[in-house]
Amino acid sequence: MVYINMSGDQIKLMGNWRKILNSRDRISGRNRDLEYSWDAYDKGLQDYSIFFEKVCPDKKAGLKLFVENTLSDRRGQAVGVDVGGPGLMLFQGFDPNFFYKTIGAILLKRYEYSEILDEKHTIIEADCLKARGLRRLKNSLGGDGKVDILFERMLGGIKNYPASPEYLWSLLNNLYKLLRTGGMMFAQSPDLRGKEDKQNIQNWLDNLQNNSCGSLELKHASMPSMVHNVPKEDVYEIIYLRKLEGAPDDLPR
Numbered sequence: 001m002v003y004i005n006m007s008g009d010q011i012k013l014m015g016n017w018r019k020i021l022n023s024r025d026r027i028s029g030r031n032r033d034l035e036y037s038w039d040a041y042d043k044g045l046q047d048y049s050i051f052f053e054k055v056c057p058d059k060k061a062g063l064k065l066f067v068e069n070t071l072s073d074r075r076g077q078a079v080g081v082d083v084g085g086p087g088l089m090l091f092q093g094f095d096p097n098f099f100y101k102t103i104g105a106i107l108l109k110r111y112e113y114s115e116i117l118d119e120k121h122t123i124i125e126a127d128c129l130k131a132r133g134l135r136r137l138k139n140s141l142g143g144d145g146k147v148d149i150l151f152e153r154m155l156g157g158i159k160n161y162p163a164s165p166e167y168l169w170s171l172l173n174n175l176y177k178l179l180r181t182g183g184m185m186f187a188q189s190p191d192l193r194g195k196e197d198k199q200n201i202q203n204w205l206d207n208l209q210n211n212s213c214g215s216l217e218l219k220h221a222s223m224p225s226m227v228h229n230v231p232k233e234d235v236y237e238i239i240y241l242r243k244l245e246g247a248p249d250d251l252p253r
């Protein structure tokens with residue numbers, strides 16, 4: 001299993017992760033039943049807006065208008081990606097003239113998505129938590145290979161990934177590197193419930209939020225898991241991150 005940008009420490013951690021990742025691989029590895037089993041699937045913009053409301057910088061405008069207004073100079077040329085979702089309903093919620101191209105990247109394409117349902121939208125099969133999947137995603141972007149707005153809301157799909165600062169850094173950094181200057185992402189962490197690194201992760205995010213000298217915009221918040229639409233304890237961190245002029249190539253650790 002190869003992760004890009006792995007440091008020596010991360011390689012050491014692989015020992016602990018291997019078990020989790022191997023079991024996840026067995027599940028995701030070509031098992032179509034899993035892709036048909038998700039409760040939440042191809043949800044629309046309104047659903048994403050509620051989920052990311054706490055970190056949306058302009059709560060009054062809401063997610064749709066915040067994105068369209070902030071990226072107004074990209075109108076008609078914007079590229080959007082949903083990592084871990086078909087993204088069809090999500091991107092259809094935006095102004096039809098806003099995007100030039102949108103992509104949903106998932107582990108397996110459901111049969112009902114085999115036809116082209118929207119000429120601007122492509123659904124690809126790519127494990128975006130691995131180097132090869134990220135390369136596939138990058139290749140499908142075309143143009144300069146950069147993204148204006150990226151979402152990663154895998155819900156249960158990301159639940160069992162390692163809840164360590166190193167892993168979250170690697171996950172966010174790989175997505176961050178896809179962003180154009182001025183581009184932004186809304187992302188969800190793995191399940192941090194009861195994890196000893198939860199505080200370290202929150203500290204790292206606080207640090208990024210407070211010390212990025214104006215080249216990064218970041219907001220993060222805890223999010224409860226929803227069981228039958230009833231909020232339970234805080235489980236995930238949700239993160240809004242924008243890359244501005246002068247931002248570093250890699251996210252500071």
Ligand SMILES: C[S@@+](CC[C@H](N)C(=O)[O-])C[C@H]1O[C@@H](n2cnc3c(N)ncnc32)[C@H](O)[C@@H]1O
Nearest residue numbers: 038041042043084085106107127128129153157
């Ligand atoms: C619960 S569904 C969420 C779908 C969508 N984001 C939404 O909110 O409606 C989880 C999705 O995550 C995708 N997924 C899980 N691990 C992934 C990975 N490593 N790379 C890409 N997609 C992944 C699955 O294929 C599945 O489509």
